Amino acid sequence: MNYQITIKNIDTVNEVEGYWSDNDLIQLLEKFNYPDGSTAEKKNLPELLEMAISDYEPNEAAQIVLKYKLEDQLxxxxxxxISNNMLIDKVCEEYPEIHLQGTMYHINQLLFKAYNGTFPNAKASVVHFSVVPIDEDVVKPLTKENVLKLLNNGLSDRNLIKRLFENQMSQNIPFPEAEGIVWELTTADHKNYTLVTSENWLNKEDLTHFEFESVLEEIEEEV
Structure with missing residues (x-):
């Protein structure tokens, strides 16, 4: 199926708003020995957590947040x-388990703010784009895998996704790593999309075209 892709904008951000829920903040406050988070005003929770975190040594705080979010996987x-490595490297960009990188990014940035730069500053890309069928009126929901394959024609050969996953991006084969590369994919109409990922995976310099056509084929199931 042929599509017209239009990249409207790419925003580079230090944090992705809305990732940490009020409940997350309250539970983290308890783990940082501040038990009154549930009675505090919701708007004050982020600031209270930053203050509570800063009472701990950076690597100790990292362990607490990592355990809260990833205890079932690490x-x-x-x-x-990881808590020690986070102080010197952008672990969220380098960790080999790609499906964990997004969570590690959010943890890193929470700690970066709380310690005012003690942790390296990682960045995310928020990509706003449209995907419109050229020859058909039927609009189909697109997956993270679909979207990355469609973006391939507009990306430079220097792009990290293209370099590491050249076959998956350009051929009609499964691309399971897309689930970890794309942290969020949202749309209200299945035409206009917002994609969130690491700046390391995709940034403004990676784009060679802002308008281009792409073909999306159905993945052939192995028999």
């Missing part, structure tokens, strides 16, 4: 190692 040794 063991104690991994959490301890």
């Amino acid at each position: 063991n104690v040794g991994q959490i301890e190692q």
Whole structure:
């Protein structure tokens, strides 16, 4: 199926608003020994958490937040190692388990703000674009995998996704890593989309075209 792709804008941001819910903030406050979060005004929760976090050593605070979000996917040794590495490297861009990078980004930026730059500053890209069928009136919902394949024609060969996943981006084969590369994909009409990912995966410099055509084929199932 042929599509017309139009990149409307790419915003580079230090944090993705709305990731941490009020309940997240309240539970984290408890873990940082501030038990009154549930009675505090909701608008004050982020500031209270930053103050509570800053009472701890940076690597200790990192362990607490990592355990809160990823205890079911990382063991104690991994959490301890990551908490130390986060102070010197952008672990959220380098961690080999791609599906964990998005969560690590949000953790990193929470700690970056609380410690006023002690942790490296990682950035995210928020891409606003439209995807319109050229020859058909039928609008189909697109997956994260679909969207990355459609964006391929507008990306430079220097783009990290294209370099690491050249076959998956350009051929009619499954691309399961797309679920971890794209952190969020939202649309209200299945034509205008917003995609959130790491700046490391996709940024303004990666674009060679802002308007282009792409073909999306159905993935052939292995028999």
